[in-house]
Amino acid sequence: AQSVTQLDSQVPVFEEAPVELRCNYSSSVSVYLFWYVQYPNQGLQLLLKYLSGSTLVKGINGFEAEFNKSQTSFHLRKPSVHISDTAEYFCAVSGAGGGADGLTFGKGTHLIIQP
């Protein structure tokens, strides 16, 4: 079985400051990793994903994430946040090549941008 742990349920950050949202996963097989963003009362939108290759993945809206296999982590970062980044962020994992465990989501991190 696979699992995802998002270590912080809420992260308050001042506008224009850097931010890191932490994600750790557990899986017995090779994985694909994803970060999604959800604005209030809306569906989820993909920020970025890691399938293979370079461990540093760049996504939309200036976000990036680094896959660290030894630490089983996939932390999301942005060097300078904006008010519009206020949202819920979800990390997700699936077994590479498909599998019965499907796509497992973490419980989410609420990013709160303070002016």
Place this chain on the structure above:
Amino acid sequence: DGGITQSPKYLFRKEGQNVTLSCEQNLNHDAMYWYRQDPGQGLRLIYYSQIVNDFQKGDIAEGYSVSREKKESFPLTVTSAQKNPTAFYLCASSEGRIFSGNTIYFGEGSWLTVV
């Protein structure tokens, strides 16, 4: 524009009633999914479907049913057997093989409240 349309956005259900949430996609995607979202719980998979006339139970299928008579449609019925149906429901779709690393696209969601 291509996308996933969920309706209704808000729905109220009386105790003992069955209700059906609609999901239509015009992305020509093979795979479709239903997720349930509760505050602080992340997303949990209810059902998924790879092709027409075939679907599989997810992690929390009890009290729910689905059909896939057309490629673009994947309605979810919340039956009276679902003891705690109040939640935000998200329909999603993806190209190709299910859970294979392809991006999953989400609809805007439907709020279901039991009154």
